[in-house]
Amino acid sequence: MCFFELQIQLDERAAKGLLRSRRTVTSPQSTRLVVDGKPYLSFCSNDYLGLANHPQLIEALQQGTEEFGVGAGAAHLVNGHFASHEQLETELADFVGKPAALLYSTGYMANLGVVQALTGRGDTVFADKLNHASLNDAMLLSRAEVKRYRHNDMAQLASLLEKTISGRKLICTDAVFSMDGDYAPLPELLALCEAHDAWLLVDDAHGFGVLGCQGRGSLSHFALASPRIIYMATLGKAAGVFGAFVAAESVVIKYLFNQSRSYIYTTATPPALSVALLASLKLIREGDVRRAHLHSLIMQLKQGLAGLPWSLMESDTAIQPLVVGDNQAALDLSVALRERGLWVAAIRPPTVPEGTARLRITLSAAHTSAEVAQLVEVLRELAR
Numbered sequence: 001m002c003f004f005e006l007q008i009q010l011d012e013r014a015a016k017g018l019l020r021s022r023r024t025v026t027s028p029q030s031t032r033l034v035v036d037g038k039p040y041l042s043f044c045s046n047d048y049l050g051l052a053n054h055p056q057l058i059e060a061l062q063q064g065t066e067e068f069g070v071g072a073g074a075a076h077l078v079n080g081h082f083a084s085h086e087q088l089e090t091e092l093a094d095f096v097g098k099p100a101a102l103l104y105s106t107g108y109m110a111n112l113g114v115v116q117a118l119t120g121r122g123d124t125v126f127a128d129k130l131n132h133a134s135l136n137d138a139m140l141l142s143r144a145e146v147k148r149y150r151h152n153d154m155a156q157l158a159s160l161l162e163k164t165i166s167g168r169k170l171i172c173t174d175a176v177f178s179m180d181g182d183y184a185p186l187p188e189l190l191a192l193c194e195a196h197d198a199w200l201l202v203d204d205a206h207g208f209g210v211l212g213c214q215g216r217g218s219l220s221h222f223a224l225a226s227p228r229i230i231y232m233a234t235l236g237k238a239a240g241v242f243g244a245f246v247a248a249e250s251v252v253i254k255y256l257f258n259q260s261r262s263y264i265y266t267t268a269t270p271p272a273l274s275v276a277l278l279a280s281l282k283l284i285r286e287g288d289v290r291r292a293h294l295h296s297l298i299m300q301l302k303q304g305l306a307g308l309p310w311s312l313m314e315s316d317t318a319i320q321p322l323v324v325g326d327n328q329a330a331l332d333l334s335v336a337l338r339e340r341g342l343w344v345a346a347i348r349p350p351t352v353p354e355g356t357a358r359l360r361i362t363l364s365a366a367h368t369s370a371e372v373a374q375l376v377e378v379l380r381e382l383a384r
């Protein structure tokens with residue numbers, strides 16, 4: 001073992017301003033966080049609706065543990081598939097307008113499991129260059145041929161599809177890009193799928209609960225429905241709990257629980273979490289006030305930050321990236337904010353392309369307009 005080499009590589013990362021570190025939170029997830037004993041106003045969680053610490057979800061989780069205990073104890077296909085899992089799958093499928101759904105332990109595992117099960121040698125996976133890391137890893141694991149297209153470049157994707165003659169074709173895309181906050185052109189992507197007999201895997205980690213009628217997600221936002229679409233969303237972001245699901249035609253779901261390795265070879269999530277998620281789904285459905293408030297905060301931030309030396313990316317979602325460019329400068333800005341009691345994460349390569357280091361500001365329905373005004377004011381002061 002050569003620990004020395006590992007240390008050299010870490011030192012190299014540090015010299016480039018790329019060393020990652022962690023800080024410990026000692027309060028519940030919320031817009032007001034206690035970190036290492038100090039209070040912060042936070043703008044970096046994906047808890048877009050402010051449900052992660054909601055009293056009704058806490059109560060539902062407690063009831064869930066009384067009914068089902070704390071652990072599933074086995075994989076879904078052995079004896080770890082509980083009534084709460086089953087009910088949640090049924091309600092999720094109905095909510096997003098699909099015949100069936102399947103719970104996965106995490107979004108990362110869902111993406112690995114879907115792409116690995118549906119494609120293999122001789123098939124081709126097409127992917128946006130800005131897709132989430134889990135989709136990138138999924139493509140490698142599948143052993144299919146991988147063709148990546150420039151971000152949202154439909155012309156390039158069309159030409160790649162035209163050149164692919166044999167095998168199954170699967171297009172993978174984030175619906176809302178996690179580090180940029182912009183939408184994928186889902187209607188155009190679906191049209192290409194239809195023209196080229198391809199499948200579309202839509203990763204709606206950042207749309208589910210937030211976009212569309214009653215928070216039904218990106219398919220509802222674009223009024224899209226097609227058996228070609230395989231829909232994946234996570235349950236640890238707007239839904240405030242943990243986990244993920246895939247929704248699709250019944251035959252696809254049945255195929256997945258027969259063939260998807262990250263579904264089969266892992267312990268089911270605690271059934272109590274599904275009880276909490278059923279309560280979360282109810283709050284999401286009834287969450288129009290939360291979503292309207294979130295939307296007004298997004299508008300407020302965009303107006304407030306106009307004309308700064310750093311500019312916000314083109315985004316209408318709760319993800320509002322402020323591009324700084326240089327790695328160290330992004331880190332310095334995030335430290336300066338922290339010294340003023342504001343916590344905003346700096347995102348650097350390789351998570352985002354070289355030269356586009358940024359503050360990834362995320363807004364939540366739990367923020368107040370005064371809190372957003374405070375962030376705007378401090379950023380304007382730091383820009384001077």
Ligand SMILES: *Cc1c(COP(=O)(O)O)cnc(C)c1O
Binds near residue numbers: 105174203
């Ligand atoms: C967060 C995220 C995932 C992974 O979901 P987890 O449940 O956190 O594993 C997948 N895709 C996208 C776009 C994400 O933002």
